[in-house]
Amino acid sequence: xxxxxxxxxxxxxxxxxxxxxxxxxxxxxxxxxxxxxxxxxxxxxxxxxxxxxxxxxxxxxxxxxxxxxxxxxxxxxxxxxxxxxxxxxxxxxxxxxxxxxxxxxxxxxxxxxxxxxxxxxxxxxxxxxxxxxxxxxxxxxxxxxxxxxxxxxxxxxxxxxxxxxx
Amino acid sequence: xxxxxxxxxxxxxxxxxxxxxxxxxxxxxxxxxxxxxxxxxxxxxxxxxxxxxxxxxxxxxxxxxxxxxxxxxxxxxxxxxxxxxxxxxxxxxxxxxxxxxxxxxxxxxxxxxxxxxxxxxxxxxxxxxxxxxxxxxxxxxxxxxxxxxxxxxxxxxxxxxxxxxxxxxxxxxxxxxxxxxxxxxxxxxxxxxxxxxxxxxxxxxxxxxxxxxxxxxxxxxxxxxxxxxxxxxxxxxxxxxxxxxxxxxxxxxxxxxxxxxxxxxxxxxxxxxxxxxxxxxxxxxxxxxxxxxxxxxxxxxxxxxxxxxxxxxxxxxxxxxxxxxxxxxxxxxxxxxxxxxxxxxxxxxxxxxxxxxxxxxxxxxxxxxxxxxxxxxxxxxxxxxxxxxxxxxxxxxxxxxxxxxxxxxxxxxxxxxxxxxxxxxxxxxxxxxxxxxxxxxxxxxxxxxxxxxxxxxxxxxxxxxxxxxxxxxxxxxxxxxxxxxxxxxxxxxxxxxxxxxxxxxxxxxxxxxxxxxxxxxxxxxxxxxxxxxxxxxxxxxxxxxxxxxxxxxxxxxxxxxxxxxxxxxxxxxxxxxxxxxxxxxxxxxx
Ligand code: SF4
Ligand code: SF4
Ligand code: SF4
Ligand code: SF4
Ligand code: FES
Numbered sequence: 001x002x003x004x005x006x007x008x009x010x011x012x013x014x015x016x017x018x019x020x021x022x023x024x025x026x027x028x029x030x031x032x033x034x035x036x037x038x039x040x041x042x043x044x045x046x047x048x049x050x051x052x053x054x055x056x057x058x059x060x061x062x063x064x065x066x067x068x069x070x071x072x073x074x075x076x077x078x079x080x081x082x083x084x085x086x087x088x089x090x091x092x093x094x095x096x097x098x099x100x101x102x103x104x105x106x107x108x109x110x111x112x113x114x115x116x117x118x119x120x121x122x123x124x125x126x127x128x129x130x131x132x133x134x135x136x137x138x139x140x141x142x143x144x145x146x147x148x149x150x151x152x153x154x155x156x157x158x159x160x161x162x163x164x165x166x
Numbered sequence: 167x168x169x170x171x172x173x174x175x176x177x178x179x180x181x182x183x184x185x186x187x188x189x190x191x192x193x194x195x196x197x198x199x200x201x202x203x204x205x206x207x208x209x210x211x212x213x214x215x216x217x218x219x220x221x222x223x224x225x226x227x228x229x230x231x232x233x234x235x236x237x238x239x240x241x242x243x244x245x246x247x248x249x250x251x252x253x254x255x256x257x258x259x260x261x262x263x264x265x266x267x268x269x270x271x272x273x274x275x276x277x278x279x280x281x282x283x284x285x286x287x288x289x290x291x292x293x294x295x296x297x298x299x300x301x302x303x304x305x306x307x308x309x310x311x312x313x314x315x316x317x318x319x320x321x322x323x324x325x326x327x328x329x330x331x332x333x334x335x336x337x338x339x340x341x342x343x344x345x346x347x348x349x350x351x352x353x354x355x356x357x358x359x360x361x362x363x364x365x366x367x368x369x370x371x372x373x374x375x376x377x378x379x380x381x382x383x384x385x386x387x388x389x390x391x392x393x394x395x396x397x398x399x400x401x402x403x404x405x406x407x408x409x410x411x412x413x414x415x416x417x418x419x420x421x422x423x424x425x426x427x428x429x430x431x432x433x434x435x436x437x438x439x440x441x442x443x444x445x446x447x448x449x450x451x452x453x454x455x456x457x458x459x460x461x462x463x464x465x466x467x468x469x470x471x472x473x474x475x476x477x478x479x480x481x482x483x484x485x486x487x488x489x490x491x492x493x494x495x496x497x498x499x500x501x502x503x504x505x506x507x508x509x510x511x512x513x514x515x516x517x518x519x520x521x522x523x524x525x526x527x528x529x530x531x532x533x534x535x536x537x538x539x540x541x542x543x544x545x546x547x548x549x550x551x552x553x554x555x556x557x558x559x560x561x562x563x564x565x566x567x568x569x570x571x572x573x574x575x576x577x578x579x580x581x582x583x584x585x586x587x588x589x590x591x592x593x594x595x596x597x598x599x600x601x602x603x604x605x606x607x608x609x610x611x612x613x614x615x616x617x618x619x620x621x622x623x624x625x626x627x628x629x630x631x632x633x634x635x636x637x638x639x640x641x642x643x644x645x646x647x648x649x650x651x652x653x654x655x656x657x658x659x660x661x662x663x664x665x666x667x668x669x670x671x672x673x674x675x676x677x678x679x680x681x682x683x684x685x686x687x688x689x690x691x692x693x694x695x696x697x698x699x700x701x702x703x704x705x706x707x708x709x710x711x712x713x714x715x716x717x718x719x720x721x722x723x724x725x726x727x728x729x730x731x732x733x734x735x736x737x738x739x740x741x742x743x744x745x746x747x748x749x750x751x752x753x754x755x756x
Contacts (some may be wrong), residue, residue: 074399
């Protein structure tokens with residue numbers, strides 16, 4: 001026995017609803033109204049979105065005077081919950097004594113938590129605004145030092161944000 | 167025996183001991199920088215300040231008690247240093263007490279006045295005593311606002327030690343080590359006050375056999391090793407206990423590994439063998455050989471060309487070669503650089519399976535290597551092990567020294583070599599080139615592996631579990647530090663976080679996994695081709711067999727060897743007592 005036989009959709013709709021036409025007209029009316037309102041969407045990728053300083057995109061290394069600020073202390077690598085960062089230090093004759101001979105971030109591992117930026121004693125790694133990350137292979141998702149270095153001038157928003165809120 | 171009370175806990179001790187010694191004997195902890203149990207007392211860091219007092223006595227000689235019946239202690243108004251104050255019967259010492267904690271905080275603040283904020287670039291970070299105390303015994307803030315003093319960085323003291331004057335806290339441990347242990351009294355403080363630093367005497371170099379121990383005992387990162395500098399952060403490495411293979415002293419060591427590669431070797435405390443020390447040769451000489459130029463897979467010679475093959479094929483080829491020769495035409499060569507287990511398995515194979523009595527091992531002696539501290543003239547870590555399990559020729563006629571003659575006159579045709587390269591001495595290589603067949607277990611590629619008919623990829627001591635018997639006949643256990651295909655799923659092996667959790671697409675785990683095996687395993691598989699079952703599944707089985715069959719090893723087991731840090735041959739019923747080892751500072755497990 002079907003105890004819900006009284007409650008099927010057909011039985012609940014009245015005549016006007018059953019012929020659909022008024023509902024279609026109402027729907028078209030809504031579309032018409034929206035056509036004259038400001039747009040919520042954009043034509044990506046022709047129209048790009050520029051995030052604010054607080055946005056956490058791909059982590060990058062800060063480049064200053066043609067060199068990385070990083071001293072290869074490995075704290076970012078230690079704190080990274082996803083083990084995305086690999087740092088190999090080497091000695092330099094500079095005052096800072098050491099630099100990263102190898103610095104790689106596996107973007108397939110990175111979860112954009114920003115811990116590396118938070119722990120870095122040199123403000124050498126920061127979250128950039130770059131959110132366009134597409135890879136053709138697993139290998140190409142591992143970014144090396146050259147790919148990670150970004151001149152400090154391009155990172156002013158984020159550095160300003162960190163100075164204010166960190 | 168006098169007794170003292172530390173934070174109210176009663177401790178029995180001997181007169182003449184200092185408070186810090188009495189505390190450590192009983193597993194109690196007193197913060198300190200400059201004190202070290204093997205060095206003289208300097209008393210200059212003031213970190214060990216404690217409150218010391220004696221019970222008050224009434225005129226009649228009785229102890230004065232308060233209204234609750236507790237003894238009244240009258241503490242000295244000023245704190246005393248625990249490292250230089252000797253115990254007195256009935257003495258009361260307070261460590262976890264407001265006044266003492268305040269003093270510790272003050273000392274820490276003082277030590278950090280001119281200390282650079284170097285931790286991110288300092289090799290000591292992670293195992294630094296100063297860092298640890300800054301966390302545990304410091305207020306975490308400083309009232310010092312002036313600019314810090316700058317001093318020299320990267321000053322070479324000798325070939326193996328670099329000095330960073332800014333990080334030095336002037337504890338003088340290194341100076342005392344140079345004078346008292348290394349017997350090369352060339353270090354001293356110069357300047358005074360906040361400009362104090364350490365200089366090597368003009369014209370001298372700090373270059374003794376034991377120089378690198380100062381790097382370990384330095385409580386901070388002022389002394390670093392040029393060999394290790396910046397190779398890795400300590401928390402990215404794993405440290406497994408092992409035994410040095412540099413000479414027959416058998417110093418206890420820890421092998422520091424990252425990405426399946428040895429990055430450094432450091433001493434592990436064993437008060438019966440090496441105490442806290444090891445020599446620079448042991449640290450630097452051989453670990454690179456373990457990392458490089460390795461035989462990573464078994465191979466056999468096919469039409470004159472060596473071809474990598476499977477283990478099964480290599481072993482059956484070796485078996486068919488062995489079948490071709492009479493027992494008297496075979497020579498088995500054990501190795502003083504291989505574990506006792508391997509040598510025992512070889513001796514058992516030679517005697518019981520191949521029925522040959524031509525068995526010997528290569529002796530490496532060098533009088534000039536020995537000194538009057540740790541280094542011995544025997545460069546094999548396990549000569550005593552070879553002798554104890556019977557790797558020796560039945561008659562002098564077939565000793566290794568006569569190998570060349572015996573091969574030339576045709577009495578020896580097949581040479582079976584286990585983990586030995588004869589230091590690539592021309593004499594041996596030339597003789598072996600004339601042999602009809604060579605089967606070799608080898609860790610590294612060399613001229614020898616080129617001429618061999620069968621090459622078994624062999625594990626180093628650092629890749630397997632086993633025992634060495636040192637110059638004092640002490641049997642010492644070592645555990646693997648490197649991963650091979652063989653010990654891939656070994657329980658209890660310490661591995662760093664990176665090594666443990668690396669995935670196939672991580673580049674840091676790309677170090678090759680060597681397909682090498684310890685010799686006992688190959689020998690027992692080889693024996694099964696001759697219908698002899700050794701019944702060995704793990705190294706421990708071999709050792710239990712030794713303990714059962716070799717009288718002087720009776721009663722020994724891996725468990726007991728680990729517990730007692732080694733047992734002298736024949737003394738398993740009466741081993742050295744287990745000691746509570748002092749560790750100055752070390753990497754905490756992560
Ligand atoms: S924490 Fe900063 S300085 Fe340290 S390795 Fe990472 S990026 Fe470099
Ligand atoms: S010596 Fe210790 S506290 Fe000083 S910089 Fe090095 S790790 Fe940091
Ligand atoms: S270098 Fe190290 S061991 Fe030597 S005095 Fe300075 S802190 Fe002490
Ligand atoms: S004395 Fe011998 S066993 Fe000890 S560290 Fe030196 S070489 Fe190794
Ligand atoms: S340990 Fe006592 S003064 Fe340094």
